[in-house]
Amino acid sequence: MHLMKTVLLLTLAAVRCQATALYSNTTTDQLDSAFYSTLGVTEIGDQIQLFSAGMLTSLDAQFFNVGADATFDAVLRFYNVGGPVGTQIGGPFTAANIFIASGTSATATFSNLGNLLVPQDVVATFSVQNVSAGGDLGLNFFDPPTLGNSSASFFIVYDGTAFSQASTNLDHDNLYMEISGAPVSAAPEPSPAPILAGVLIVMACWKTGLRIRQRR
């Protein structure tokens, strides 16, 4: 009986355990970048639709530096989708001490997501801290995503008091991101036929047992 329960639970969980790409927008560089300093914001992000809800293991984001050579810490946050941003999901997560040369891009890898469970539609934002003197950082726009979806007409910013949608009016407002994890599908509803069969088998066993006991 205990074994049957375990098998049933495993079936209902429907979690595929191997890590795979859940969102990918790293192919087509639009060669535009949005900067914290010029927009006057502390977080820049995007609302995205993953290939599937999932338990996340890692995320890559791409920064650009228009200032002097610098080091910085990148901070990643996930939020539920709201108006435009809802409650935070876990985190924040930090990728520390990233070096970025003047006039170049650098990819920050957050490999410490610890199987964070996120829904299929989610907001991911990035902030920077401990930026060394002269660094002036922004995020790169890529479009379209090759896995998952995201609207090209807006991205998300946080000015320290409120989140809002921003647009470049260029119709490619999607940030470079690669997200990996284990997909999680919704638990399937048990179909009535096996349940009925199970009930019949249990009843048959019970009846057979009763007859044997009665013969004794």
Add this chain to the structure above:
Amino acid sequence: MSKTVSWMAGIGLMFGASLTGQTGCKPDDGVCLPSVKSQCVSDCSQRCGDVGECIFGCEIGQFTSVDQCTFDCNGLGEPCLQSCLVTVDCINLGCNVVTDKLNISRGAIVYNRSTKVWQQTIVVTNSGCTDLTGLAYFVDSLSSGWGLTNGDGTTTGGLVYKKLGSLQSQSVTTITLLFSRTGATVFDYTPRVVSGLY
């Protein structure tokens, strides 16, 4: 029969304004307030301080004629001519501002990594009832350290603008503004669009 027709026309006229309002078409007031003129002269005079030639130029400027500025300021030097031209500019611009007849969507400023230029994409919709010609886009109170680099027109007073061309009622146009940047101040300005400037 004719009575019925005129009655129906009356009803049509009565509802005309509200129907126009439903389409988002803003009626054209078409009047330049006298206060624009007096405000421009007053602002100019205040900037002049005690310089008599400069104040005289402001007064001449209220006639909104560049030729008159040149003629009347002859022999009174640059302070007179400059204040006169600035006042002419101020009145011309103030009386032809059509910003509130337009829907202006300013895109976020981005840095183009290919051209190494800061740029902003502006989508302008003429939500007014009338066609507008000779439109000029100004970036008033632009943050310090930023400069418009692809302006294609200059007023007599020396203000740089970007031409939008003509825009029929309910039509849309898109322009790209290019900017230079020194320092790291937040990018911001107040948009102003003036018609009939060129």
